[in-house]
């Protein structure tokens with residue numbers, strides 16, 4: 280008896296059935312055994328879904344609030360003052376709103392760094408998605424832990440100890456320029472004890488590299504983070520736009536992950552990540568959108584296109600940023616950090632499945648589905664989305680969507696009057 284049988288869908292060029300049991304793909308082939316639920320996927324293709332490895336999900340509430348600025352001006356004078364007014368409930372609703380947008384565009388996992396992660400945790404659990412929730416450290420040079428951080432830490436510890444396969448937790452120091460060396464070293468030693476992951480912005484701008492070299496004996500941000508023990512196989516380094524060959528060698532040797540955020544980097548004019556060099560160096564590259572104030576979309580479909588185009592521009596070659604590589608970093612690359620044994624539609628893998636409607640007008644030529652998704656992908660191509668064997672969206676319906684949008688509209692209206 281299976282939990283779910285998906286009938287008549289295209290898997291690797293053959294129309295077949297997929298059986299799901301206990302959150303895993305139990306079998307692929309002609310399946311006639313009984314199932315709790317049968318889903319007719321005629322005219323659809325099954326593909327691995329997306330794993331978004333760098334987000335600030337609740338920033339859906341701040342989308343378009345400040346545009347066309349340099350990163351430090353944008354953060355200090357616009358974003359942080361509004362964020363200081365957000366309540367725990369606001370952040371829950373903003374994150375829930377983000378889960379709707381991500382599910383619609385085929386994402387089953389996000390690696391989040393934001394204030395009051397206990398609110399993010401509540402939203403993620405309701406959505407059924409996978410996530411890494413980060414305990415944020417920011418502008419706290421005294422080393423004191425404020426009460427709000429203690430509450431968040433307790434919620435995350437509870438989630439960590441519950442061993443929920445969908446939830447990971449991370450220490451999320453914002454960046455080397457907003458968190459002191461003592462705290463970074465403390466986080467590295469905590470990671471050894473608590474088994475959390477680490478999520479940090481690193482080498483995002485030329486200014487960050489310049490300041491780091493001045494303050495830390497000529498070291499680059501990656502060399503500095505490595506010197507404090509924070510570059511390891513549980514670390515997600517977001518951006519990595521400005522890397523030296525030595526930085527790439529450190530990241531590859533330590534087995535750390537890079538979250539490539541091409542749209543945010545272009546929008547904030549931070550620079551362009553060298554995808555082909557990182558790949559050649561053996562770095563574990565993944566794909567993220569960053570928050571909706573610096574993107575302004577959470578769609579990994581858009582992000583893949585920019586990853587492909589920026590890789591070609593950087594390498595000055597149309598052979599760079601190949602569609603298969605870009606699709607891989609958006610899927611299998613990210614699920615390695617998510618701790619999900621997924622990233623392909625195969626028996627034995629976790630049942631994370633995206634069902635694409637092949638009747639969509641953009642898909643009628645039918646030469647190469649992956650290429651069509653990377654270069655012309657739209658969220659309404661995605662009919663259904665399954666995470667850990669359960670539907671997050673079925674025939675384009677997400678449970679509770681209308682209520683969540685209504686609640687988010689109210690919060691946004693309130694925030695606009697406060698700013």
Ligand SMILES: [Zn+2]
Nearest residue numbers: 480517569570
């Ligand atoms: Zn970010």
